[in-house]
Amino acid sequence: MQNKKMINLKLVLMSVLVCSAMFMSSCGNSNQNSVAVNSNTETAAKVNETTVVETVVEATKKQEEATTKTIEQTTEQVKETAAENVNEEGEMPTNEVLVAYFSATGTTKRVAEKIAELTGADLYEIVPANPYSSADLNWHDNNSRSTKEMDDPNVRPEIGSSDISLDQYNTIYLGYPIWWGDAPRIMATFVEKYNFDGKKVIPFCTSGGSGIGRSGSNLGNLAGSGSFANGERLNSSADTNNIQSFINNNK
Numbered sequence: 001m002q003n004k005k006m007i008n009l010k011l012v013l014m015s016v017l018v019c020s021a022m023f024m025s026s027c028g029n030s031n032q033n034s035v036a037v038n039s040n041t042e043t044a045a046k047v048n049e050t051t052v053v054e055t056v057v058e059a060t061k062k063q064e065e066a067t068t069k070t071i072e073q074t075t076e077q078v079k080e081t082a083a084e085n086v087n088e089e090g091e092m093p094t095n096e097v098l099v100a101y102f103s104a105t106g107t108t109k110r111v112a113e114k115i116a117e118l119t120g121a122d123l124y125e126i127v128p129a130n131p132y133s134s135a136d137l138n139w140h141d142n143n144s145r146s147t148k149e150m151d152d153p154n155v156r157p158e159i160g161s162s163d164i165s166l167d168q169y170n171t172i173y174l175g176y177p178i179w180w181g182d183a184p185r186i187m188a189t190f191v192e193k194y195n196f197d198g199k200k201v202i203p204f205c206t207s208g209g210s211g212i213g214r215s216g217s218n219l220g221n222l223a224g225s226g227s228f229a230n231g232e233r234l235n236s237s238a239d240t241n242n243i244q245s246f247i248n249n250n251k
């Protein structure tokens, strides 16, 4: 398609050059012929010469205008073709898939990396500004940080990783571990921070056994934009085949 466009452009340019050459040559001939035909009397020759000069000047002006217009149109076509080529050939970073994830102990991270590898997606890790210690993650302790956060649906732990622009992405895999049957509160921070308008969001989780439940749709409600799928739980030992099936199921 690109070659075809380039050939078309070359043809346009060649046509312009050929037309210009023909025109100039015809002007030259008409000039010579007119002078020859009207060489009998001086007055007639002068009148005719003036007419010829005026005609040539007028025609040259028109030809110049037409040539300028053609050059402008050709330049525009070249620009459009160049822009299309950039998209088709991926010369500019135009990845449309992102895997954004939070992982406290590395299980979700491993799955996220595999999804990115299989889909060619970019990766974005949601890193807490205040990292979770082992004590923070102790679900046997009613006073641990994670237990208290999950007890309060309004908690929004701060994200420490740099902001990301979601503009170029139209599909976003969103990964997290299940905490107390739900997504960790930092996932709420993430979905409330960004605009998912026009984007397809595919949640996935890892867990000790619980399913993804309503955690994905809960995040969709908090986001208030985008199309959130129900998503799937992936086993901590999910292999390439399992992860590929998940990707296929959610296309």
Ligand SMILES: Cc1cc2nc3c(=O)[nH]c(=O)nc-3n(C[C@H](O)[C@H](O)[C@H](O)COP(=O)(O)O)c2cc1C
Pocket: 102, 103, 104, 105, 106, 107, 108, 109, 137, 138, 139, 146, 147, 176, 177, 178, 179, 180, 181, 182, 206, 207, 208, 209, 210, 211, 236
């Ligand atoms: C605070 C906390 C709460 C958890 N709650 C659940 C749970 O309700 N159901 C479950 O199956 N696993 C639960 N888990 C286990 C994690 O979901 C599981 O280990 C997950 O794969 C960890 O992912 P990560 O390594 O990416 O952080 C919990 C773990 C933590 C730290």
